[in-house]
Amino acid sequence: MPLLVALDEVTRGERPLRSAWGTGYLFGFAFFLVSVHWIARLSNVAITVPWLKYPAWIAAAAYLALFPALASTLAVFLARRSGFTVVTVFTVVTVVAGFTILMPRG
Numbered sequence: 001m002p003l004l005v006a007l008d009e010v011t012r013g014e015r016p017l018r019s020a021w022g023t024g025y026l027f028g029f030a031f032f033l034v035s036v037h038w039i040a041r042l043s044n045v046a047i048t049v050p051w052l053k054y055p056a057w058i059a060a061a062a063y064l065a066l067f068p069a070l071a072s073t074l075a076v077f078l079a080r081r082s083g084f085t086v087v088t089v090f091t092v093v094t095v096v097a098g099f100t101i102l103m104p105r106g
Contacts (some may be wrong), residue, residue, distance in 0.1 A: 003027045004087050008073055011079045011086045024072025028065030036060045071097065 003024065010020045039057040044050040074088035082089065 003068070003072070004048065004090060007076055007086045010075050017077060020076035021069050021073045025065050025069035027072075028068030029061055031068070032061040032064040033057075036064070046053050 006023045006027070007020060010023060013019075036057060039060060040052050040053055047053060071090065071093050075086055075093045078084075079086040079089040079092065
């Protein structure tokens with residue numbers, strides 16, 4: 001919910017889409033930093049190069065944060081164009097992206 005409140009402020013204001021990207025990325029980075037903390041907690045026996053666990057933890061969170069940033073930017077862009085609230089558009093964007101990923105290919 002804090003992300004949607006922040007995106008609503010970005011949508012109503014005259015801030016550029018970069019602001020939506022930054023908001024989504026910051027939220028995603030914080031979220032995934034906590035979510036993939038298990039990488040940093042791996043034992044030294046469990047991995048080949050023990051000192052890589054901390055850079056891998058940060059890199060994984062930084063990479064995964066790209067997806068909320070992209071969804072946030074797309075949601076703000078579509079909300080400004082369509083007139084719908086950013087909450088509605090963000091929900092639709094997230095569901096469509098989820099179905100797109102899960103669709104069988106071939």
